[in-house]
Every structure is written in C-alpha cells, then in structure tokens.
Amino acid sequence: MIKDGFGRVHDYLRISLTDACNFRCTYCMPDEEMQFKASAHLMQVDEIDAMAGMFVRMGVRKIRLTGGEPLVRKEAAEIIRLLSKYPVELTLTTNGYRAHEFIQVFKEAGIRSVNVSLDTLQAEKFFAITRRAHFQQVWDNIQLLVREGFHVKVNVVMMKGMNEEEIIDFVEWTKTQPVHIRFIEFMPFSGNHWENEKVVSYQQILDTIAAHYDFIKLRDDANATAKKFKVYNHEGTFAIISTMSAPFCTTCNRMRLTADGKMKNCLFSKGEVDLLSAFRSGEDIMPMIEQCVIEKEEALGGQFTNDYEKIDADELTNRSMIRIGG
Ligand code: SAM
C-alpha cells in the first residue's frame, strides 16, 4: 500500500501515453509551436507495462490513460490490451476524435467508462477552442460510445467569455441521454494564459443551474474529484470539479506518470522523479515511488490555496497541462 505523510492511501495512477495531440486547445497547449518529445524519450510499450505492473503490485487499483491525446499514440491499442491483464479499473480520458476506431479494443480490455472532452456544443466555437473543425466527429463518437453501452463522462472546462452561457445547454443534454457532464474549473499551467477572472467557480455554475432546474445532490465516490448532481427526471447527471475554489486534496489518491516517465505526486507538484531513467539503468523503482508519495504536499502541490483570486500564475512552477497528462 502506498501512503503519503498525511495517511492518504494512493491507489490511482494516471499514465500519459504521449505529449502529442491532434487538437490545439488554448487552455492546455502553449501558443509556441510544441516540440513533442522524440519517441526514444517516451516510455516504450514494455516499459509502460512493466512500470504499471509495479504500481499494481504496490496497491494501485485504478489506471487512467491520458495525454496529450492517448489515442494518437500509435501503440495505443497494444498498450490498452497489455494493461487490461492487471486487476485494475482501466479507463481513459480522450478528446474523442479517434474513439470510433477503438470501440472493440475498449470492450476487449474491459473498459466500461470513458471521459471525453467537449467544451462547447457549437461547431464554430469548437474550432475557436481546439483549432480543429472536428465538432461533428467528436459529437458522433460520444453518441457511438453511449450506444455501445459505455458510461460516458463529458469533461467541460469552464472559462469566462468562452462557454459559461452554455451551462444550461449542457445540463439540458442530460434530459434525454445518459451522459454525465463534468464542469471543470479552469486551472493554471505553464503557458495557458490563466487569469483568476477567467475562472467560472463551482458556486457560479451551481447558481446558474439552480435558476433553471430543481436538482438533487448525489452521493460522491470516495476519493472523487467531482461533486455530482442530477436534475429530477433527467437520464444523465452533472458534476462540478472545483479544483480552484474548493479543492478535494484531503481525499486525494492520485499519482501521475508523464509520457517521458517522470512521476508526479500531484498535478501541481513542482518536483518530478525520473522513474524511467532509473528503470532503464536497472534500479529498483519501488522505493522511489514510495519516497515520491511521502513527499507529497498536503494540498495543490504546496503552490497555492483555494483563495484563487490571489494567484499569480507567473509564480507557479509546473509543466503545461499537455506535458503533464491531465
Ligand atoms: N486529450 C485528452 C482530452 O482532451 O481529454 C486527454 C488529455 S487532457 C490534458 C485531460 C483533461 O484536462 C481534458 O478534459 C481537458 O479538458 C482538461 N484540461 C486541460 N487543460 C486544462 C485546464 N487548464 N484547466 C482545466 N482542465 C484542463
């Protein structure tokens, strides 16, 4: 069992398969032309398998594949199949563009739940956010995943001036379809032009929805990041991920491996531990994993507090989101 200095058991690993992406979301990818890591610097397929296996032996019960866009990695299907042998809940977060090519792979790997990112229901705005004219493809793939019986969570990053007037449209979607909308407060990362005025907070989102609907609070899973709700008689649900205004660090169980094999004990941690180099030189990485988690800060990587209006984004030390793996 992997425990940190505050007694939190860590049994959830998020693995980034690549820092490359077929989209260019403004809040995730820095403006300057991204130099994606050459593949020799990335964890190779057998290395991902072996390192994931070590985490599983140490008590990991859930693995999420992410990126960059995990489904652009050319060995994505092979990696999914390999990891499916472990006794974990295997899942992934994707922009959805290539999901239709993977339906069978997901099923064979026992994946039941998929998070798809979609920040707007308007094709033109989708282009403005992602720099790609792929709204229809993502929409169709969400419909396909729902039809094929997957539990589909839709990640919506909320930003003032971008999509806050679509909150009701997203909740309305849950009326007729079993989709699970997750409004995410905009978070600061290197190069993403974060400003506190752009955050649409948990309370603002909830107030907007309360002005239109009667809804109930659902029970949240232990270690959940999302606070879940349901409008009466709707098929789906909605949730809010309030990282900035009401962080959920006290029950955190998450660890991350970047695509280049660095371990991060928190999305906002300044430090990283180079597991891949150690693994390649034959070192035992298990004590390194334990030590990395022991050093975890109590909240938000020790970099800020929920008083997010006072954050100076230039003073934070971190990679961009696309390089960490969301
Ligand atoms: N490419 C995949 C996707 O878009 O779902 C997986 C990687 S992406 C980095 C993972 C999640 O992080 C997505 O839901 C994305 O919307 C979210 N994300 C990226 N940058 C963010 C930010 N600055 N604040 C909040 N969420 C962010």
Ligand code: SF4
């Ligand atoms: Fe790519 Fe996902 Fe980042 Fe958008 S949010 S640029 S789809 S990694």
